[in-house]
Amino acid sequence: MYKILLADDHPLFREGLRARLSLEDDLDITAEAENGKQAWELLNNDDFDLVLMDINMPEMDGMYVLELIKEQNIDCKVLMLSMHDDKEYILGAMRHGANGYILKDVPGNELIAAIKKVISGKSYFSSEVTEILSNELSGEQKAILTRREQLVLRLISQGLSNKRIAQELNVSVRTIETHKRNIKQKLDIETTIGLVRYAIDYGLDK
Known part of the structure; x- marks a missing residue:
């Protein structure tokens, strides 16, 4: 059973996601945080296989928590969940070491697939995010x-x-x-x- 920390400041979203993941035999949300500070405290007091984390949260945003996770070498995969499809958010998450970035409005089956892929050690970016990345980065990499x-x-x-x-x-x-x-x-x-x-x-x- 994989242990998941869910960090999001919207109770209804957390409730819906918890209900969906409860249908999976190998996935378990063992802790929840309603802000970045709580998420960071939980990460320092328990071990998780994956953090599902929103970007915009009170007290400490998800991007800063992501940065701390990578700086402190915490052994935990990070899948960013967000309503933002702006390239600044996506590229920022990538540069800070996110293992994946998925939009909150994706179908439930895609979200489950993303979670399992990231836990297995691979990266996952939803199709909309991949298109944005391709348009933004291909020109930069070709120039190299x-x-x-x-x-x-x-x-x-x-x-x-x-x-x-x-x-x-x-x-x-x-x-x-x-x-x-x-x-x-x-x-x-x-x-x-x-x-x-x-x-x-x-x-x-x-």
């Missing part, structure tokens, strides 16, 4: 890479081997390996799988 590196990354994301990419671009395998190494360094990604995920997440695979 040269045109040739962008092309190599796109071919990598399509599952092509170094040898096949070299054939496609009419260059040596060693040249592709050099491009690949440079891309990893620029994006601070260690594995090829990481490059593929990155390209897909930020629309660099097309």
Whole structure:
């Protein structure tokens, strides 16, 4: 059974979410907080697998609690729940280390899927959030890479081997390996799988 802390200042929302999660055998809201200060105190006195946290809360907002969680290396995943689809909120949550960001009006099944995915160690961003991120970040990331590196990354994301990419671009395998190494360094990604995920997440695979 996974232990979940729910932090939101709207009692009716907490009640509805608690009722929905009670239908899941492996998810349990073991504590609730109506403001950021309470959430932080609970995090310091108990262990949780996941925090479901609103951004706008009294006394201490969710973004600040998220920052504290990451600064203090608290072993707990964080899924931000918000009505805000503004890019400033979304990018802020990402920069502070949120494992996911989902809008409060998503269907219940999607919310459950998001919770389970984040608990499993993966990230989750609702479709609306992903579109905003793609539009905002793809241009920034493309600017980091040269045109040739962008092309190599796109071919990598399509599952092509170094040898096949070299054939496609009419260059040596060693040249592709050099491009690949440079891309990893620029994006601070260690594995090829990481490059593929990155390209897909930020629309660099097309």
